[in-house]
Amino acid sequence: MSNLAPSAALAPALPVSASSGAAIELVGVNKWYGDFHVLRDIDLTVNRGERIVICGPSGSGKSTMIRCINRLEEHQQGSIVVDGIELTNDLKRIDEIRREVGMCFQHFNLFPHLTILENLTLAPIWVRKMPKKEADELAMHFLAKVKIPEQAHKYPGQLSGGQQQRVAIARALCMKPKIMLFDEPTSALDPEMVKEVLETMVSLAEEGMTMLCVTHEMGFARQVANRVIFMDAGQIIEMNEPEAFFSNPQHERTRLFLSQILGH
Amino acid sequence: MNLSSFIDVFHSWPSLLNGLVMTVMLTLISSFLGVVLGTLCAWGSLRGPKALRWFIRGYVEFFRNTPFLGQIFFIFFGLPALGLRLDPVTAALVALTINLTAYACEIIRAGIEATPAGQFEAASSLGLKPAQAFFLVILPPAFQRVWPAMTSQLVIILLASALCSQISVAELSYEANMIASRTFRNFEAYIVVTLIYLGLAVLFRDMLSWVGRRFVYGDFATEAQR
Numbered sequence: 001m002s003n004l005a006p007s008a009a010l011a012p013a014l015p016v017s018a019s020s021g022a023a024i025e026l027v028g029v030n031k032w033y034g035d036f037h038v039l040r041d042i043d044l045t046v047n048r049g050e051r052i053v054i055c056g057p058s059g060s061g062k063s064t065m066i067r068c069i070n071r072l073e074e075h076q077q078g079s080i081v082v083d084g085i086e087l088t089n090d091l092k093r094i095d096e097i098r099r100e101v102g103m104c105f106q107h108f109n110l111f112p113h114l115t116i117l118e119n120l121t122l123a124p125i126w127v128r129k130m131p132k133k134e135a136d137e138l139a140m141h142f143l144a145k146v147k148i149p150e151q152a153h154k155y156p157g158q159l160s161g162g163q164q165q166r167v168a169i170a171r172a173l174c175m176k177p178k179i180m181l182f183d184e185p186t187s188a189l190d191p192e193m194v195k196e197v198l199e200t201m202v203s204l205a206e207e208g209m210t211m212l213c214v215t216h217e218m219g220f221a222r223q224v225a226n227r228v229i230f231m232d233a234g235q236i237i238e239m240n241e242p243e244a245f246f247s248n249p250q251h252e253r254t255r256l257f258l259s260q261i262l263g264h
Numbered sequence: 265m266n267l268s269s270f271i272d273v274f275h276s277w278p279s280l281l282n283g284l285v286m287t288v289m290l291t292l293i294s295s296f297l298g299v300v301l302g303t304l305c306a307w308g309s310l311r312g313p314k315a316l317r318w319f320i321r322g323y324v325e326f327f328r329n330t331p332f333l334g335q336i337f338f339i340f341f342g343l344p345a346l347g348l349r350l351d352p353v354t355a356a357l358v359a360l361t362i363n364l365t366a367y368a369c370e371i372i373r374a375g376i377e378a379t380p381a382g383q384f385e386a387a388s389s390l391g392l393k394p395a396q397a398f399f400l401v402i403l404p405p406a407f408q409r410v411w412p413a414m415t416s417q418l419v420i421i422l423l424a425s426a427l428c429s430q431i432s433v434a435e436l437s438y439e440a441n442m443i444a445s446r447t448f449r450n451f452e453a454y455i456v457v458t459l460i461y462l463g464l465a466v467l468f469r470d471m472l473s474w475v476g477r478r479f480v481y482g483d484f485a486t487e488a489q490r
């Protein structure tokens with residue numbers, strides 16, 4: 001676990017207001033891979049500006065759940081509403097949702113044949129139809145924000161893992177998403193690079209981004225999460241504010257998991 | 265045999281030149297079309313509807329597992345029976361293109377399949393449409409991966425174009441036949457033409473490696489080599 005420097009107090013998540021609606025709403029979501037029941041009756045409402053950390057053992061369905069939110073995976077039962085748009089097979093809606101939802105992956109998934117700058121401008125140019133010059137400026141703005149503007153003309157293979165993941169975050173931000181999904185963004189990193197990526201995520205949280213993070217970085221969870229979710233075997237077992245979640249877990253499975261993760 | 269026995273062959277340089285131009289034309293046109301169509305077939309065979317995938321699989325299997333001579337005869341002599349009559353040059357171009365497309369499809373497909381699934385997912389999560397993800401994200405690294413194999417295949421097409429002489433397309437081998445039967449200098453005529461093929465193949469390979477540096481690898485190759 002990395003030790004993050006204490007940062008400015010995070011604003012609490014905005015209360016749900018009836019008019020604005022939730023950022024993400026999953027109701028009775030079920031999914032199968034063949035016979036394998038991977039998500040079971042998932043109910044989850046994420047308010048705007050809320051930061052949620054999801055943890056749980058490997059294979060518990062964490063990735064599958066967040067990948068359903070931007071339709072990298074399809075759910076078979078229940079409903080998923082993102083930013084007021086219900087996910088169906090309607091390709092238009094899927095496109096619309098993907099434009100509002102950014103995602104960062106464990107293995108960065110930068111495009112190896114494009115420079116860092118081109119990685120960032122690809123979607124603004126082709127999806128938002130932004131002129132190249134404007135897209136370049138936007139990209140440089142976000143590269144400065146993740147503190148690597150000097151790498152703009154290099155290729156992903158020339159950067160360290162931590163730098164690549166920050167580029168991946170900047171690339172997602174260039175689409176000005178309302179929601180960011182993170183799937184174990186620091187799991188593939190050498191320990192000394194975890195901190196720089198988490199700091200980037202903290203600063204994003206401080207700006208009020210709605211975030212869903214699958215991570216086992218419990219320091220990060222304590223610092224920025226409004227709620228922590230524990231998943232096991234395709235179910236949400238427990239969900240609570242970080243303080244209560246860590247000090248007083250309600251379920252045996254959560255306790256077991258936390259004792260393994262925290263190494264007591 | 266001595267050097268003077270080559271004189272008769274060299275006297276026929278205008279027909280050799282014509283044959284050379286025809287061979288180059290057949291090669292360049294079918295190479296271009298074959299790579300473009302092979303790319304589309306690779307896409308169709310991976311992402312197209314089921315019926316299209318099966319059709320492409322069948323097409324690729326058929327043309328990779330039958331002799332080129334049979335293919336060109338079918339197109340030139342067989343198609344007229346079905347009401348489609350092509351002149352020899354067109355038939356040759358069609359045969360070369362169809363043959364190369366089948367091989368190019370397999371080569372490019374291998375390159376695409378070696379691309380991690382995460383690339384497509386990242387592109388999709390950024391809002392790129394499947395076709396944009398394919399042409400902007402998936403294809404360029406796939407081409408970089410398979411460009412050496414593609415280069416070999418294109419050189420093979422250059423050499424295979426010699427078989428077009430069998431339907432009387434006046435390319436290099438055809439001219440060699442003509443010179444041989446006119447001068448009775450069989451050995452000399454074929455030696456000369458073989459050496460011309462050798463020169464062409466080396467030149468073509470160099471050209472493709474330039475195309476690779478200029479269009480396929482871009483700065484990426486030079487950067488990566490550092």
Ligand SMILES: Nc1ncnc2c1ncn2[C@@H]1O[C@H](COP(=O)(O)OP(=O)(O)O)[C@@H](O)[C@H]1O
Binds near residue numbers: 033036057060062064
């Ligand atoms: N495409 C797939 N086909 C079949 N099973 C899958 C597929 N993707 C994931 N799974 C299975 O679903 C379960 C949940 O996977 P995942 O959501 O990746 O778990 P986590 O992210 O919590 O480790 C695992 O048992 C995994 O093996």
Ligand SMILES: [Mg+2]
Binds near residue numbers: 062184
């Ligand atoms: Mg996972």
